[in-house]
Amino acid sequence: MTSDTRYDVIVVGGGNAALCAAIEAAEAGCRVILLESAPRAYRGGNSRHTRNFRCMHDGPLSVLTDSYGEDEYFDDLMRVVKGKTDEHLARLCIRRSEDCLPWMEAHGVRFQPSLSGTLSLSRTNAFFLGGGKALVNAYYRTAEDLGVTVLYDAEVTHLHADGNTVTGVDVAHGGETTTLHGTSVVVASGGFQADLDWLARAWGPSARNFLIRGTPYNRGVVLRDMLDQGAESVGDPTQCHAVAIDGRAPKFDGGIVTRLDCVPFSVVVNRDGQRFYDEGEDVWPKRYAIWGRLVAAQPDQVGYAIIDSKSLELFMPSVFPPIKADTIEGLAQQLGLPGRQLRDTIDAFNAACPADPEQRFHPTELDGLATDGLDPPKTNWARPITEPPFYGYALRPGVTFTYLGLKVDDTARVRSAAGPYTNLWAAGEIMAGSILGQGYLAGFGMTIGTVFGRIAGQEAAAHAL
Amino acid sequence: MPYDDTDLTPKLAEAARQVEICNACRYCEGYCAVFPAMFKERAFGAGDLTQLANLCHNCRGCYYACQYTEPHEFALNLPAALAEARHETWERFAWPAAPARLFQRSGVALATALVFGIAALFWAAAALAPASGDGFYAVLAHGTMVAIFLPAFLLPLVAICIGLRRYWTEVGGQRITLAHLRDAGRSAATMRNLAGGQGQGCNFEDEDRFTNARRHAHQAVMWGFLLCFASTASGTVLHYVFDMPAPYGLFSLPKLLGVPGGLLLTIGTAALVRLKIKADPALGAPALWGAEMAFVLLLGLTGLTGLMLYAATGTTFVAPLLAIHLGAVLTFFLSTPYSKMAHGFYRMAALIRDAQVKRG
Ligand SMILES: Cc1cc2nc3c(=O)[nH]c(=O)nc-3n(C[C@H](O)[C@H](O)[C@H](O)COP(=O)(O)OP(=O)(O)OC[C@H]3O[C@@H](n4cnc5c(N)ncnc54)[C@H](O)[C@@H]3O)c2cc1C
Ligand code: SF4
Ligand code: SF4
Numbered sequence: 132m133t134s135d136t137r138y139d140v141i142v143v144g145g146g147n148a149a150l151c152a153a154i155e156a157a158e159a160g161c162r163v164i165l166l167e168s169a170p171r172a173y174r175g176g177n178s179r180h181t182r183n184f185r186c187m188h189d190g191p192l193s194v195l196t197d198s199y200g201e202d203e204y205f206d207d208l209m210r211v212v213k214g215k216t217d218e219h220l221a222r223l224c225i226r227r228s229e230d231c232l233p234w235m236e237a238h239g240v241r242f243q244p245s246l247s248g249t250l251s252l253s254r255t256n257a258f259f260l261g262g263g264k265a266l267v268n269a270y271y272r273t274a275e276d277l278g279v280t281v282l283y284d285a286e287v288t289h290l291h292a293d294g295n296t297v298t299g300v301d302v303a304h305g306g307e308t309t310t311l312h313g314t315s316v317v318v319a320s321g322g323f324q325a326d327l328d329w330l331a332r333a334w335g336p337s338a339r340n341f342l343i344r345g346t347p348y349n350r351g352v353v354l355r356d357m358l359d360q361g362a363e364s365v366g367d368p369t370q371c372h373a374v375a376i377d378g379r380a381p382k383f384d385g386g387i388v389t390r391l392d393c394v395p396f397s398v399v400v401n402r403d404g405q406r407f408y409d410e411g412e413d414v415w416p417k418r419y420a421i422w423g424r425l426v427a428a429q430p431d432q433v434g435y436a437i438i439d440s441k442s443l444e445l446f447m448p449s450v451f452p453p454i455k456a457d458t459i460e461g462l463a464q465q466l467g468l469p470g471r472q473l474r475d476t477i478d479a480f481n482a483a484c485p486a487d488p489e490q491r492f493h494p495t496e497l498d499g500l501a502t503d504g505l506d507p508p509k510t511n512w513a514r515p516i517t518e519p520p521f522y523g524y525a526l527r528p529g530v531t532f533t534y535l536g537l538k539v540d541d542t543a544r545v546r547s548a549a550g551p552y553t554n555l556w557a558a559g560e561i562m563a564g565s566i567l568g569q570g571y572l573a574g575f576g577m578t579i580g581t582v583f584g585r586i587a588g589q590e591a592a593a594h595a596l
Numbered sequence: 597m598p599y600d601d602t603d604l605t606p607k608l609a610e611a612a613r614q615v616e617i618c619n620a621c622r623y624c625e626g627y628c629a630v631f632p633a634m635f636k637e638r639a640f641g642a643g644d645l646t647q648l649a650n651l652c653h654n655c656r657g658c659y660y661a662c663q664y665t666e667p668h669e670f671a672l673n674l675p676a677a678l679a680e681a682r683h684e685t686w687e688r689f690a691w692p693a694a695p696a697r698l699f700q701r702s703g704v705a706l707a708t709a710l711v712f713g714i715a716a717l718f719w720a721a722a723a724l725a726p727a728s729g730d731g732f733y734a735v736l737a738h739g740t741m742v743a744i745f746l747p748a749f750l751l752p753l754v755a756i757c758i759g760l761r762r763y764w765t766e767v768g769g770q771r772i773t774l775a776h777l778r779d780a781g782r783s784a785a786t787m788r789n790l791a792g793g794q795g796q797g798c799n800f801e802d803e804d805r806f807t808n809a810r811r812h813a814h815q816a817v818m819w820g821f822l823l824c825f826a827s828t829a830s831g832t833v834l835h836y837v838f839d840m841p842a843p844y845g846l847f848s849l850p851k852l853l854g855v856p857g858g859l860l861l862t863i864g865t866a867a868l869v870r871l872k873i874k875a876d877p878a879l880g881a882p883a884l885w886g887a888e889m890a891f892v893l894l895l896g897l898t899g900l901t902g903l904m905l906y907a908a909t910g911t912t913f914v915a916p917l918l919a920i921h922l923g924a925v926l927t928f929f930l931s932t933p934y935s936k937m938a939h940g941f942y943r944m945a946a947l948i949r950d951a952q953v954k955r956g
Contacts, residue, residue: 384668
């Protein structure tokens with residue numbers, strides 16, 4: 132079936148990037164339709180789970196303190212991507228972030244001061260009042276007020292292309308598939324991390340045990356379709372960004388609350404009760420991203436963080452209460468770990484801890500309280516696990532996003548084998564690999580989506596009108 | 597001791613479950629006073645939850661912003677959980693408890709009480725008709741009114757004080773200073789906790805759209821009520837201190853306070869009724885919807901009949917209108933410790949307690 136209605140701009144996806152594109156195009160006077168594969172209750176993709184975006188600024192701006200210049204921002208990015216970026220696109224994105232903040236405010240987003248427990252970000256990251264779902268709600272309101280047609284439960288399955296021009300968009304909605312026609316098309320449908328088969332093919336079968344922190348609707352259907360048609364790709368197809376989260380988190384959509392900040396104060400063992408990495412290598416915000424991989428490499432992709440009552444209140448409260456027992460053996464039993472082995476591991480660790488830890492222990496900075504003669508060592512915050520009750524958390528890898536995406540230029544235009552598409556733009560996670568080749572910089576996902584969503588919307592509108 | 601199950605009621609336990617999820621999330625910190633108060637704690641006992649529940653103004657901002665609302669398995673609905681817990685605390689603290697269970701849950705009970713109240717006043721007017729008197733006092737003698745309304749005012753006041761004492765003990769309140777009262781008064785006067793944190797208002801009117809309709813309607817009702825109360829009080833003072841009994845002209849203190857008060861009360865309650873019909877009952881305590889609605893209507897009726905009574909001065913409508921008006925006032929007074937009206941007192945107590953905690 133094909134639809135007779137012709138749209139100026141068809142936007143595929145319903146998260147931050149898609150909404151920014153739709154709003155820009157509608158404000159330019161276009162007739163816009165936005166196709167969101169999720170039902171209304173789950174609209175907004177991973178954007179609904181976010182809390183802030185990273186923003187360059189010359190002086191105090193809205194809730195942001197002090198200043199954060201282009202070079203410092205770029206250096207911060209380089210540190211995490213280790214050179215894997217496109218400097219031109221990255222700097223463009225950073226520079227454009229500054230006027231995104233007032234634009235966001237003008238389109239209904241509200242900001243709040245840095246959340247309690249995240250003071251270190253008050254200069255670089257602007258927090259959304261109510262979080263990402265409040266942002267998404269505000270954008271849907273704005274888009275609808277501007278006359279954008281929004282379809283929920285509308286999964287795009289295929290883009291028809293004639294050479295390097297997109298001629299139609301297949302959308303499955305209400306039990307049938309319709310081909311929609313639009314002069315311009317913007318794809319902003321996220322990564323493929325919710326397709327476990329694809330993850331397993333890329334990473335290996337163990338990926339089936341990973342938890343997906345965000346939406347189950349980002350299955351990379353449009354990404355796959357475009358790559359199959361020869362669109363140019365960017366980013367490592369085998370990699371995903373994963374952090375260690377609470378092993379009891381739901382398979383999808385557990386979001387921010389499932390994170391665990393206890394590792395630096397713990398002994399972390401695997402299924403066999405053995406330690407496998409330095410838990411105190413650095414402060415947690417700088418290390419939490421590597422623990423996803425570390426746990427992923429362990430048998431059954433699971434780890435167990437063990438603490439005693441001294442440390443229980445040193446980190447942000449967890450969403451599920453920890454497992455609790457009066458003895459190490461009792462804790463091992465409840466966690467399903469070999470009791471003797473866990474006892475031996477803890478004993479060996481305790482014996483290697485410095486003798487007078489309490490005077491030197493400093494939970495918020497590198498205190499140099501290191502084990503002696505232990506392999507692997509714990510190089511900071513090494514206090515013996517001795518004071519019952521003992522507490523344990525299971526850790527599992529939680530995938531945030533995938534790196535593989537569509538390659539774009541600085542107008543967000545997608546490239547085919549035969550040169551740039553005449554009428555196809557991409558924004559957000561689906562093209563973020565162009566800038567974020569590896570690692571992650573807190574708040575940069577929403578910056579990429581906002582900057583390139585806006586650019587894509589403007590370009591798509593200019594082409595259509 | 598964190599994470600230990602205290603003996604919470606099922607409703608408090610549900611509030612605790614949700615609050616612990618919020619405490620790991622914190623995205624809603626900027627909406628209202630509930631979240632900063634919550635984030636100071638790691639574990640939540642009955643006293644903490646009672647305080648949080650009474651601090652919540654049911655603005656619903658945190659519901660529409662929440663990524664964990666149903667169908668998500670975390671099933672967050674903090675406005676509803678706190679509303680349920682809040683009503684339970686009012687029933688628990690009320691003295692005696694039985695009428696609270698009745699009037700909080702049943703709009704029919706309140707309506708029945710109203711019929712009895714009005715009937716009582718008609719009876720009083722007929723049976724105790726005064727030999728002489730001006731204005732109202734031609735219908736019901738001043739002495740008779742005092743005999744009815746003095747106990748009807750003081751007894752509920754005693755009951756409220758007992759409830760508030762119980763509240764204060766449970767939340768661990770300390771000695772109240774002028775500064776605490778000032779902070780709390782400011783929050784109440786501006787309805788700060790219905791302002792969404794930045795003056796954009798709440799999500800009561802049209803799902804996730806922020807509007808100030810409820811805040812303004814509630815302001816009208818609160819100020820209208822206080823003006824009416826001040827009007828009555830000023831009449832009492834004029835009567836006893838200055839020996840100037842009613843009726844009063846338009847440019848007298850009782851009328852200058854009472855007429856705008858009655859107008860605000862009537863318009864405000866009408867607006868609240870409209871909003872209550874539009875808003876999603878599932879984000880409050882659905883079982884109490886009828887009783888709450890009945891209370892708002894009773895309040896509106898009190899304001900409206902007061903105005904009508906004034907308009908009817910000198911006509912034959914005075915007698916029946918007076919009976920209806922005073923019957924509504926009587927029902928309102930007597931049910932105060934047990935109806936939705938109790939929320940005003942507990943809310944103030946919660947704001948004072950919050951000011952104490954904030955000031956350290
Ligand atoms: C728990 C969590 C917390 C995060 N916190 C932050 C943060 O604080 N700051 C930050 O900058 N980044 C954060 N991120 C990363 C951030 O979420 C993403 O970078 C960003 O949301 C990407 O936006 P997007 O619009 O490209 O994708 P999404 O918001 O994921 O939107 C993709 C949309 O496309 C739809 N879709 C998918 N396939 C189809 C299809 N075939 N047809 C139609 N529609 C489709 C989806 O339903 C969805 O609506 C976080 C991620 C997670 C998981
Ligand atoms: S209501 Fe939801 S979004 Fe808000 S703090 Fe609680 S869990 Fe987080
Ligand atoms: S409903 Fe409003 S007042 Fe109540 S907790 Fe949520 S945001 Fe705060």
